[in-house]
Amino acid sequence: MTNFTSLTEACDAVRSFIQLCVDDPHAAGFGELALDLFAFQFAHNTAFANLCQAENLTPETVGDWRDIPTVQTRAFKALDLTVLPEADRETLFRSSGTTQVDRSRHFHCAETLSVYHASLRPWFAGHLVDESANRLLFLLPELAQAPESSLVHMMDSVAKRLAKREHCFAADCQWRIDGQAAVDFLHDCTTQNEPVTILGTAFSFVHLLDHLNADAMDFQLPSGSAAMETGGYKGRSREMPRTKLHQAITTKLGVASGRIICEYGMCELSSQAYDGKLGQANTAPRLFRFPPWARARVVSPETLADVELDQVGLLQVVDLANAGSVLSLQTEDLARRHADGFELLNRAELSESRGCSLMNLIHA
Amino acid sequence: MPEQPLDYFLADKPGAQPTHSLITEASQTLRRNRNEYLATLGNEQIIFKLAEVANLWRSPDYPLRQIALDADPEETGFPREVLAAGLDACFADWTQEKFFMLLTQEFGDPTRLQSFASQPNRTYSMVNSPQLIAHIAPGNLPVPVFQSIAFGLLLRSAQFVKCASGKSLLPRLFGHSLHFVEPGMAAALEIAEWDGGNESLESALFAEADCVTVNGGDKTVESIRQRLPLAKRLAGYGHRVSFGYVEKQANEVMGTQTVISHAADDIVAWNQHGCLSPHVIYVEENGSLNPARFAEMLAGELEARNETMPRGPISTKESAAISTARRFYKIRSANNAGAALWESEDSTDWTVVHEDERQFQTSPLNRFIFVKPIEHIDEVLHVLEPIRQSVSTVGLAASEARMRDLALPLARWGVPRICPLGQMQRPPLAWRHDGRPPLGELIRWADLETA
Numbered sequence: 001m002t003n004f005t006s007l008t009e010a011c012d013a014v015r016s017f018i019q020l021c022v023d024d025p026h027a028a029g030f031g032e033l034a035l036d037l038f039a040f041q042f043a044h045n046t047a048f049a050n051l052c053q054a055e056n057l058t059p060e061t062v063g064d065w066r067d068i069p070t071v072q073t074r075a076f077k078a079l080d081l082t083v084l085p086e087a088d089r090e091t092l093f094r095s096s097g098t099t100q101v102d103r104s105r106h107f108h109c110a111e112t113l114s115v116y117h118a119s120l121r122p123w124f125a126g127h128l129v130d131e132s133a134n135r136l137l138f139l140l141p142e143l144a145q146a147p148e149s150s151l152v153h154m155m156d157s158v159a160k161r162l163a164k165r166e167h168c169f170a171a172d173c174q175w176r177i178d179g180q181a182a183v184d185f186l187h188d189c190t191t192q193n194e195p196v197t198i199l200g201t202a203f204s205f206v207h208l209l210d211h212l213n214a215d216a217m218d219f220q221l222p223s224g225s226a227a228m229e230t231g232g233y234k235g236r237s238r239e240m241p242r243t244k245l246h247q248a249i250t251t252k253l254g255v256a257s258g259r260i261i262c263e264y265g266m267c268e269l270s271s272q273a274y275d276g277k278l279g280q281a282n283t284a285p286r287l288f289r290f291p292p293w294a295r296a297r298v299v300s301p302e303t304l305a306d307v308e309l310d311q312v313g314l315l316q317v318v319d320l321a322n323a324g325s326v327l328s329l330q331t332e333d334l335a336r337r338h339a340d341g342f343e344l345l346n347r348a349e350l351s352e353s354r355g356c357s358l359m360n361l362i363h364a
Numbered sequence: 365m366p367e368q369p370l371d372y373f374l375a376d377k378p379g380a381q382p383t384h385s386l387i388t389e390a391s392q393t394l395r396r397n398r399n400e401y402l403a404t405l406g407n408e409q410i411i412f413k414l415a416e417v418a419n420l421w422r423s424p425d426y427p428l429r430q431i432a433l434d435a436d437p438e439e440t441g442f443p444r445e446v447l448a449a450g451l452d453a454c455f456a457d458w459t460q461e462k463f464f465m466l467l468t469q470e471f472g473d474p475t476r477l478q479s480f481a482s483q484p485n486r487t488y489s490m491v492n493s494p495q496l497i498a499h500i501a502p503g504n505l506p507v508p509v510f511q512s513i514a515f516g517l518l519l520r521s522a523q524f525v526k527c528a529s530g531k532s533l534l535p536r537l538f539g540h541s542l543h544f545v546e547p548g549m550a551a552a553l554e555i556a557e558w559d560g561g562n563e564s565l566e567s568a569l570f571a572e573a574d575c576v577t578v579n580g581g582d583k584t585v586e587s588i589r590q591r592l593p594l595a596k597r598l599a600g601y602g603h604r605v606s607f608g609y610v611e612k613q614a615n616e617v618m619g620t621q622t623v624i625s626h627a628a629d630d631i632v633a634w635n636q637h638g639c640l641s642p643h644v645i646y647v648e649e650n651g652s653l654n655p656a657r658f659a660e661m662l663a664g665e666l667e668a669r670n671e672t673m674p675r676g677p678i679s680t681k682e683s684a685a686i687s688t689a690r691r692f693y694k695i696r697s698a699n700n701a702g703a704a705l706w707e708s709e710d711s712t713d714w715t716v717v718h719e720d721e722r723q724f725q726t727s728p729l730n731r732f733i734f735v736k737p738i739e740h741i742d743e744v745l746h747v748l749e750p751i752r753q754s755v756s757t758v759g760l761a762a763s764e765a766r767m768r769d770l771a772l773p774l775a776r777w778g779v780p781r782i783c784p785l786g787q788m789q790r791p792p793l794a795w796r797h798d799g800r801p802p803l804g805e806l807i808r809w810a811d812l813e814t815a
Contacts, residue, residue, distance in 0.1 A: 301686065332684070
């Protein structure tokens with residue numbers, strides 16, 4: 001067991017492990033590093049340590065990474081879950097939300113951001129980069145316009161890494177699509193016969209499609225074009241079932257259905273899951289997979305123990321790339337467990353409640 | 365009761381899909397049957413039969429009750445013990461005396477249902493009942509459906525009850541008991557099921573009905589309001605929320621354990637699945653019963669109740685909502701961040717959260733209760749202002765004298781129902797749902813003016 005004496009040491013260890021996994025996806029050492037990070041976070045993240053002590057699950061008593069106490073993602077709204085002293089909290093990732101109190105806060109510094117980048121880049125590249133050197137159309141604001149969005153941060157990192165490719169960020173600080181800019185860019189891709197990858201949230205795709213519909217316009221984007229869609233509407237557009245949205249992306253933009261990839265990520269995590277790879281046939285149901293340095297578990301909400309294969313439960317993620325906050329998270333998402341990934345259940349299907357309440361009025 | 369298959373209503377026929385023309389035809393038959401028999405009955409006859417039905421349901425070995433209790437909780441929504449307690453509470457109130465009291469409350473003189481009766485101003489008035497009422501039944505609780513059917517019978521109206529798909533078992537069993545006791549009355553009742561929002565089926569029903577009652581989400585009520593022709597009456601009941609309030613001397617007057625036990629009664633009744641169930645219990649500060657101590661004692665009581673009346677299994681989604689809220693409060697509790705949590709072990713059977721934040725909070729239900737300190741009744745009214753229009757019931761624990769003092773500001777503020785804590789899910793038969801007259805809402809008056 002390694003006792004990290006500084007955040008630098010912890011971050012270095014995580015980056016090395018990520019590199020190890022990039023070279024060999026079956027590299028050993030996940031559990032050990034998870035426990036080392038747990039001890040480090042227990043020592044430096046007070047809010048987390050208090051939870052561990054209340055549950056009597058501390059580095060002294062925990063010998064298996066599965067027993068590391070999980071933090072509900074919603075807790076990021078109420079507590080400062082970080083190992084960083086206040087002076088070092090240089091960057092803040094916030095979830096979207098209408099008021100300050102219902103937005104999560106995930107603090108970063110240069111070192112934790114470098115782990116964030118080390119984590120996101122190879123997994124993104126493995127799923128959304130193939131031999132086709134696509135241009136990139138981001139249906140997102142630029143980093144300067146939305147510095148607190150982890151998704152924008154991620155896409156900025158992708159754009160920098162693929163700097164040789166032409167790209168366009170086609171949304172403003174309010175996340176409103178600049179329809180004309182997007183259309184001009186797509187038009188140029190078509191006339192130049194250069195494939196393009198369009199990346200955005202579900203609602204930004206709906207905005208783009210609405211824009212095309214309003215002008216009775218559609219595209220047959222060059223072969224090799226692709227799309228990355230990440231869930232969530234957050235009331236910013238009408239909601240479309242995922243299959244319908246993907247069909248519309250295919251018919252209105254000419255992106256082959258096998259080249260539409262979904263991403264699952266959140267501001268409280270530093271790694272992302274994808275439900276397919278470009279160039280690889282997708283099978284139904286489409287399964288999400290995290291990189292080897294982040295492990296997903298599907299647990300029974302009743303007992304918090306792993307569910308059996310094919311059963312539905314709450315999704316938990318142990319993400320080693322969360323070096324500076326908490327590595328073990330419990331999400332609010334329901335998933336079905338599969339042998340080699342998880343199936344995310346449509347949030348819309350889950351929203352209906354049997355009881356009598358005003359769920360849309362107030363949330364805990 | 366003879367052993368025979370339950371095959372009388374449309375919903376009894378598995379796989380039978382109602383059609384537009386079937387609903388039209390059924391509605392016309394119901395109306396005809398009603399005119400021929402139900403409309404000719406007197407109050408006494410109807411009430412006598414309703415009380416007889418209630419008597420059957422109260423009897424532990426009544427076969428239809430047993431079918432209900434033996435049914436898969438997936439189908440009824442409730443485990444055996446919870447359902448049994450709920451049925452008992454409902455039917456205990458169905459006495460002849462209470463039905464007559466209801467008619468008197470609504471119409472002054474029950475004979476107005478059949479003929480003119482004089483009013484003080486020399487005019488005469490009588491009730492003009494709808495010939496056919498369509499009920500859009502709620503999916504969560506059975507009691508409102510039973511009551512709706514009973515009210516429709518009191519008005520001598522033919523009735524078409526539309527249940528959500530897979531949710532008709534309890535209304536059907538109730539309908540069969542009526543059929544057994546009085547086939548002529550049941551001949552004016554139909555029960556069918558389909559997924560709400562089916563415009564073809566519902567337009568047939570709305571065209572035939574004189575009056576539509578809806579219990580459900582606000583969206584359902586709104587959608588039906590928009591589709592209903594202007595001349596039709598609509599009694600729409602959207603979702604409401606309720607809370608408990610413990611006055612600071614209540615424990616001295618009533619005994620601490622009694623107050624705790626009453627709170628638990630309201631939390632376990634129908635596993636909180638109803639507009640009348642509490643989401644939050646406010647406990648006045650500065651009394652001898654500290655709100656945090658109240659929460660801790662309530663946790664102990666809920667644990668004990670789970671032995672005698674288990675909550676039973678719930679859907680993964682419902683359980684996930686509880687688990688999510690628990691993990692959130694757990695870490696806040698560990699950080700003394702204004703919250704403390706008590707929870708059942710290795711299950712989501714019950715949860716008590718004590719939270720300093722006074723804002724009203726919707727609970728994930730299924731025996732998950734918030735306990736919050738409050739200084740004074742005025743503070744509750746202040747913090748609840750954003751949901752003033754949505755409050756249904758306040759359950760009060762207080763001495764009788766204090767109860768009146770507290771009720772006045774609550775009523776003035778707009779709470780339609782104030783009752784003792786422990787009675788929140790046991791409204792009297794004649795209660796005014798959302799403050800509206802239960803029968804008066806469904807009828808029109810006919811006035812006769814004399815010279």
